[in-house]
Amino acid sequence: MTQSLTRALATLGWKEGDPGFWTGGERPGRVSIMHGSAAEVIWFPGDEEAETTVFELRRDLNLRPVAGDWVAIEDGDLTRVAERRTTLKRPDPNGKDVQVMAAGIDTVLIVLPVDLGLNPKNLERLAIMAWDSGADPLVVLTKADAAESPEEAVAEAEAAAPGVPVLLTSSADGRGLDELRARMGAGTTTTMLGASGAGKTSLLNALEGHTEAVAHVSRDGQGRHTTTTRKLYRLASGGVLLDLPGIRSLDLLVDDEALGETFADITALAASCRFADCSHEGDQGCAVEAAVAAGTLPERRLASWRAIRREMAYQARRNDPAAMAAERQKWKQLSKSTRKPR
Ligand SMILES: Nc1nc2c(ncn2[C@@H]2O[C@H](COP(=O)(O)OP(=O)(O)OP(=O)(O)O)[C@@H](O)[C@H]2O)c(=O)[nH]1
Ligand SMILES: [Mg+2]
Ligand SMILES: [Zn+2]
Structure with a gap:
């Protein structure tokens, strides 16, 4: 890539280490908006001046693009979508x-x-x-x-x-x-x-x-x-x-790692729980619950963590019929045996 193109692409958010996947006669661009089956792309026909063009998506495109995707333009066509980093x-x-x-x-x-x-x-x-x-x-x-x-x-x-x-x-x-x-x-x-x-x-x-x-x-x-x-x-x-349009904060994804990072305080405490798979819900030797009792972790915080965990488990089951069936079976078993009064 020429220096002037590297500079020009930086104004589209490109930096060293980003996919520099353009080869041969391909010109670089970035999707600014999607309009149904067409993509509006800001791209560089030469190495300096940017142009904005709407491209109809080809059926055989490798990936359906979204805003922010890097793309290749060749012979007046959007020919490829780069692999996504984030x-x-x-x-x-x-x-x-x-x-x-x-x-x-x-x-x-x-x-x-x-x-x-x-x-x-x-x-x-x-x-x-x-x-x-x-x-x-x-x-x-x-x-x-x-x-x-x-x-x-x-x-x-x-x-x-x-x-x-x-x-x-x-x-x-x-x-x-x-x-x-x-x-x-x-x-x-x-x-x-x-x-x-x-x-x-x-x-x-x-x-x-x-x-x-x-x-x-x-x-x-x-x-x-x-x-x-x-x-x-x-x-x-x-x-x-x-x-982006406003998002309903109810929309959540299933990802334990992201949960752990958001609740870094709970994650750190959990390292001291007696059991590695501690659910922090009445388990023996739970360091998280001990912190709530000691007043060093706000109770609201643990309540949030539990609520989000439950929601994630629900979403995971919803996306996995076998797990959903297993869960129903578990509840049947539970209701047959005596249950702890609440
Ligand atoms: N007092 C005050 N009001 C603000 C400020 N920023 C935004 N508002 C008001 O908040 C309202 C919503 O602002 P938007 O910028 O449209 O909100 P948005 O997040 O883009 O909303 P969506 O596009 O629906 O997702 C408008 O009435 C703004 O005038 C601010 O700094 N101070
Ligand atoms: Mg807005
Ligand atoms: Zn615990």
């Missing part, structure tokens, strides 16, 4: 498959409003998805201007997502934005994960002086999605930012 996923609404929302991301901004205080449960759930993507999570608290005690929200966020940096921002008064911009230089790809109304698009607008549509304050926008497509934006700071 993917932000969620369970498909039908519950069977996994839906890839965005690909090739370095940083996932977990966007949470603090105007009405922080919701730690939402943060935990979003953090699991973020860890699961393979990208680095960063908590971005929004609407600090409208919060009564933003500092308290920061402390709560740090406790809910141990080890994840937390940034306090406001799109209204601009605080925290310089720090955010500094993390989004050339060669970086960032995306935003958060509920509808969290302030994601407002953040993009405030960072860039864009005017993408956001919900109006005066209107009751509860549960309404203002952003409806996933779209990649090139930033003045040099990198790219993928805006």
